[in-house]
Amino acid sequence: MSWSGASGERTPAPFGRRRGDVLAAGRVGAYVVLAIGDPRGESNPPQPGQFYMLAAVDRWGAGEGERPFLPRALSVMRARDGVLQFLLEDVGPGTRRLCELGPGEQVWLTGPLGAGFRPTTRTPVLVGGGVGLAPLAILSDELCASGTSGDPPATLLGFRDADHADGGALLRDAELATDDGSVGHHGRVTDLLEPLWDEEIELYSCGPPAMLEAVRRLAADHDVPAQLALESPMACGYGACYGCVVATRDGYQRVCVDGPVFDAGILESVG
Amino acid sequence: MTLFCGLELAHPVINGSGTFDAIAAGRCFGGALVADFPFAAFVSKTITLGPRQGNRPPRLWETPAGMINSIGLPNRGLAGYVESDLPVLGRLGVPLITNVMGSTSAEFAELIEALSDRPEIAGFELNVSCPNVRTGLDIGADPGELQLLVKNVRPLTAKPLIVKLTPNCADVAAAAAAVEAAGADAVSLINTLRAMAVGPGGGAWLGERFGGLSGPAIRAVALAQVAAVAQRVGIAIVGMGGVSRGRDAADLLDAGATLVGVGTENFRDPAAGSRVAGELDRILSQIAG
Numbered sequence: 001m002s003w004s005g006a007s008g009e010r011t012p013a014p015f016g017r018r019r020g021d022v023l024a025a026g027r028v029g030a031y032v033v034l035a036i037g038d039p040r041g042e043s044n045p046p047q048p049g050q051f052y053m054l055a056a057v058d059r060w061g062a063g064e065g066e067r068p069f070l071p072r073a074l075s076v077m078r079a080r081d082g083v084l085q086f087l088l089e090d091v092g093p094g095t096r097r098l099c100e101l102g103p104g105e106q107v108w109l110t111g112p113l114g115a116g117f118r119p120t121t122r123t124p125v126l127v128g129g130g131v132g133l134a135p136l137a138i139l140s141d142e143l144c145a146s147g148t149s150g151d152p153p154a155t156l157l158g159f160r161d162a163d164h165a166d167g168g169a170l171l172r173d174a175e176l177a178t179d180d181g182s183v184g185h186h187g188r189v190t191d192l193l194e195p196l197w198d199e200e201i202e203l204y205s206c207g208p209p210a211m212l213e214a215v216r217r218l219a220a221d222h223d224v225p226a227q228l229a230l231e232s233p234m235a236c237g238y239g240a241c242y243g244c245v246v247a248t249r250d251g252y253q254r255v256c257v258d259g260p261v262f263d264a265g266i267l268e269s270v271g
Numbered sequence: 272m273t274l275f276c277g278l279e280l281a282h283p284v285i286n287g288s289g290t291f292d293a294i295a296a297g298r299c300f301g302g303a304l305v306a307d308f309p310f311a312a313f314v315s316k317t318i319t320l321g322p323r324q325g326n327r328p329p330r331l332w333e334t335p336a337g338m339i340n341s342i343g344l345p346n347r348g349l350a351g352y353v354e355s356d357l358p359v360l361g362r363l364g365v366p367l368i369t370n371v372m373g374s375t376s377a378e379f380a381e382l383i384e385a386l387s388d389r390p391e392i393a394g395f396e397l398n399v400s401c402p403n404v405r406t407g408l409d410i411g412a413d414p415g416e417l418q419l420l421v422k423n424v425r426p427l428t429a430k431p432l433i434v435k436l437t438p439n440c441a442d443v444a445a446a447a448a449a450v451e452a453a454g455a456d457a458v459s460l461i462n463t464l465r466a467m468a469v470g471p472g473g474g475a476w477l478g479e480r481f482g483g484l485s486g487p488a489i490r491a492v493a494l495a496q497v498a499a500v501a502q503r504v505g506i507a508i509v510g511m512g513g514v515s516r517g518r519d520a521a522d523l524l525d526a527g528a529t530l531v532g533v534g535t536e537n538f539r540d541p542a543a544g545s546r547v548a549g550e551l552d553r554i555l556s557q558i559a560g
Binding site for chain 1: 294298306324325330337345538540542
């Protein structure tokens with residue numbers, strides 16, 4: 001089984017890094033959506049869950065604390081006609097520089113990298129937290145395109161507050177939860193799974209480690225399969241540095257090449 | 272063409288051990304990787320007798336103009352290397368240098384003996400940045416120990432033998448002289464500098480507390496150590512440490528290196544080897560012209 005027009009969960013990347021033009025950068029609540037023109041975007045379209053290594057061509061480094069130095073790994077949020085969209089939140093020197101980018105500037109781009117989500121015959125339920133909604137957006141697009149009804153999959157998204165919850169509009173028909181109760185359900189996004197446990201579902205999830213760990217444990221308790229897209233600091237993104245390992249039942253595996261999407265069942269824990 | 276210990280290389284740029292995984296890169300980039308292979312020779316990651324899982328995470332820390340890694344030499348072990356890795360690495364189209372590490376001289380000898388006749392392997396690099404089980408000091412920091420080790424291993428292979436020197440010692444030139452006297456064909460330097468990072472919440476960030484600093488941050492140290500070694504020994508030198516442009520490679524050649532290794536820059540640019548080689552070629556042609 002594969003997504004529409006795809007062979008497996010991994011599209012190989014062109015070798016090396018390439019320049020991509022920043023086409024647009026727009027604010028959505030607490031986030032920035034960055035649109036990059038990828039010269040190889042049409043020949044190497046990403047699969048849902050794959051990621052790219054990004055660095056600004058200019059002023060990467062020599063900022064506060066002389067960082068960033070390494071490129072940053074970002075899941076692709078949407079890909080169409082050679083344009084890649086990424087979702088950014090300013091949480092450190094790398095994402096800060098990427099958030100400042102505007103049209104006329106360029107990024108170094110390597111990808112698509114990693115193994116993404118795998119389609120199954122079960123009913124998909126998407127569970128996201130914060131900036132982790134990004135890979136679920138391209139997955140939702142793919143599920144809409146490949147499904148018979150064209151309806152979006154059940155989508156549950158959790159955020160810190162109303163400013164972050166604005167990101168929920170990036171996916172169709174998402175049910176929201178916030179930590180402070182300002183939008184949607186007051187509580188954890190995993191609370192919203194309660195009515196679904198008895199159905200033939202498969203969870204597709206990405207978000208902060210504590211949320212993913214909750215999804216992993218709940219899925220195990222209810223004997224429901226889950227695919228988790230993990231995040232880890234990484235230097236290279238293509239299996240060279242061995243810096244991004246996660247503990248699995250088969251020993252340490254690299255998030256960049258063995259993941260970033262892992263079956264929850266093989267993970268010891270997340271975070 | 273560059274001649275290195277009897278090996279004919281297309282250019283003088285290779286990779287530092289453990290900074291490029293040709294097998295994983297093949298999974299990510301497909302056939303294009305071999306067609307445009309970025310290095311004139313490929314140095315494997317360190318192989319040990321038994322398999323190793325490597326250190327517990329976190330394993331990385333970004334620094335000003337560099338990074339600290341604490342990876343812990345994960346590898347399949349000798350048997351796994353021969354069975355799974357060698358058949359793939361033997362088809363890269365460039366000479367393969369296998370990097371090995373033992374915790375004793377006898378372990379080094381066992382590794383070299385087992386691999387010496389493999390036709391896929393063109394040469395060996397000894398990783399001596401490992402603690403002596405008796406003294407707790409790095410073998411590479413003690414010229415006497417180093418000399419004994421190389422003397423023990425040298426008769427076991429006719430293939431080029433490179434010793435990767437550690438910068439974490441009192442006198443790197445003395446270490447180079449010791450391995451030259453024991454019959455090594457070349458030295459490579461510098462390995463990473465011992466380093467530590469304090470996490471945002473205080474306390475050591477890395478899972479194993481200490482790691483190795485690499486990247487442009489150590490470039491000037493590499494240049495000084497390569498120059499010091501070149502003054503002391505006549506064997507070939509593979510210079511590395513913070514090479515990210517052709518200019519950095521030219522400086523190391525100028526200091527006395529025969530080959531240049533690209534390490535951390537591979538993480539930022541998977542094709543850094545070819546780019547640095549191209550830039551270097553232009554610099555050298557300008558000098559010659």
